[in-house]
Amino acid sequence: MPTMRHVWWFAVVVVGLVAAACFAPRPPPPAPPIDERIPAVVGQIVEVVEAPDGARVITLRDGLELRLDPDATQLSVDDLDLQALDTNGASGFAGLVLYGSDGLGEFYAAADNGSGEREPTRGFELHGGAFDEGERIHLSSGLLLEKAPGFNEALVQDWWFPLRDQDFIYLNAEGQVVEVEPQTQR
16 A cells, blocks of 8 residues: 555655756757758648659649659758648648759758648748758758748747757748747747
8 A cells, every 4th residue: 555655755756757857958960961952842741752763753733744853862850751742631731841852962841731721821831950050051961041031030049059850840831940949849
């Protein structure tokens, strides 16, 4: 039969575990980026179709079609399935793709539209280790994104940067950063 002493110790242990979880240290920072990869095309995905050669043909909301080579480098941390970001979902509004090509080859990043809105309230969600470079956010993968005109520097805490892979970067429909949020804030 548990005594009052046992109950008291159990409560102390539970409070200690909760406190440890809340104040757990952030994971180590990501490696600094060595490349600057600037997307040339940003658009909301309408459909993704796999071509016979393994390439993916991505139709964007504005009607543009991108042909994504199977060897293209994914610069977003999440291994997002582009098919899952097309309009097969109930909302009809999908994720965002950021695409480009440079001396290192083709690259892309995908941001999720978890809200199902035409343009999500908080923005399209991208994860990744990133560094604040004044007017830009530079992901450790090399992806370089401009901050949106409404980006509120006053809300950003010094300890947030560099962002870790699980932290949130919210983008507008033009692929600009509108907000960042460390995972520890959620």
